[in-house]
Amino acid sequence: MSKPLILVVNDDGITAPGIRALVEAVSNLGEVVVVAPDSPQSGMGHAITINNPLRLKKSNIFGDIKAYECSGTPADCVKLGVDKVLHRQPDLCVSGINHGSNSSINIIYSGTMSAAMEASLEGIPSVGFSLCDYAHDADFSTAALFANHIASLILKYGLPKYALLNVNIPKGAAQDIKGMKICRQAEAKWEEEYDERTDPMGRKYYWLTGKFVNHDHGQDTDEWALANSYVSVVPVHHDLTAHHVIPFINANWEFGSPHKPDDIPQLDNNRFNL
């Protein structure tokens, strides 16, 4: 049997310490190929590049491990890597290790997780890793240990189709971590405030600031796991349907009629001459 083929991506860019730690963490598990952004892409969500062409450039940053830097987003790296770099469908895609948490609602803003989700859409078992440490000199070694362990578990046991994993690792030494918990995404949110400033030309501008607030007191969430020194492992999928809301709407929206155009009052405010 040939060695597993492992695609490594991230959103902090190919020179970030987190991807170096991840490449090392999985390099004993198979043939590793890196396709990562040529510049940091944090907060890019699931952005893809539609109106501009992409560039791909070979890099020797990881020695004898094949690596390419890509001019696009994390999701672009996966799409382009699978189509133009890899000689076959990879057995695993690992993304990260992100420098900072992607737990709870952070997943929807996360380039790290969008790369992993893009891979899962291609049918590739995939996982994103994030270290809950924003320090400039964050130590990725504990996160790398768990990345290796979880990557080997996925290669051994697989994942259900279209499922991927969102793994967050608490900061600190390995011996302080109690283990891993399989969790759901906590119902937490950012409470934003913009810091309003005035530039030298007298014009206002705004910096995003905010605090992360967890209103979810469940003990089965990623936030609970992380606060209690566990590695959180949230299985994720791309079906955003709120299935429980379908009966609510069918019951409330006067669905005796299927809302045909004839039943709908016509617009009479044609102020813009549509």
Next chain:
Amino acid sequence: MSKPLILVVNDDGITAPGIRALVEAVSNLGEVVVVAPDSPQSGMGHAITINNPLRLKKSNIFGDIKAYECSGTPADCVKLGVDKVLHRQPDLCVSGINHGSNSSINIIYSGTMSAAMEASLEGIPSVGFSLCDYAHDADFSTAALFANHIASLILKYGLPKYALLNVNIPKGAAQDIKGMKICRQAEAKWEEEYDERTDPMGRKYYWLTGKFVNHDHGQDTDEWALANSYVSVVPVHHDLTAHHVIPFINANWEFGSPHKPDDIPQLDNNRFNL
């Protein structure tokens, strides 16, 4: 009772014909305020602006309707609009009308839907509208009719907390539409290929191309509804947890042990001197 406060956003930019149709569609339902990107933001997914400040500029593009153009992404427009433009929490956020479909998996790449989701995270009932027509001179009048109808239904009946709606409208005349269907997101995907070209300097570059393939034969999906001349209405939420996968992993991943660091083989390939 005061008039409902309605925030209008989009991803095609404040000058796009779709947002003009949407402003008109909801202008008889309440006090309308527009905060929209100053340039097109298609395919931006749930990107937010972290490392740059944002600008906000008053616009008179919609006459006496209050409007601002924002230098950021669709999600930024909602965050900044709620914090700095609106005098109170809006009663409804409408996003669009997008020029092109956001059905099925397109939702994860969609700036239109990320703006609506951002609003729902703030606790605002919200909905994104998209017209399934890519023609340069697409006619938004049928979509506007349904946008008005659905916005008024949400104002009347509300939505469960953190639920939002992904509404797609088939192209064509209103009389050809059979009505509305409340649906789930179809399990469809893009099969991508990159078009490889060589620039005048001899370097390769890549354009994203691809075709949309629906492998989902359910008659309860948005793709089925659209193919059968119905407006599709998919209730959406931000919980990406694949709840059905939690028992799979707990059963398969040798969880007699909680995977403490002591149980995990240490990494011995310290090739990068982490």
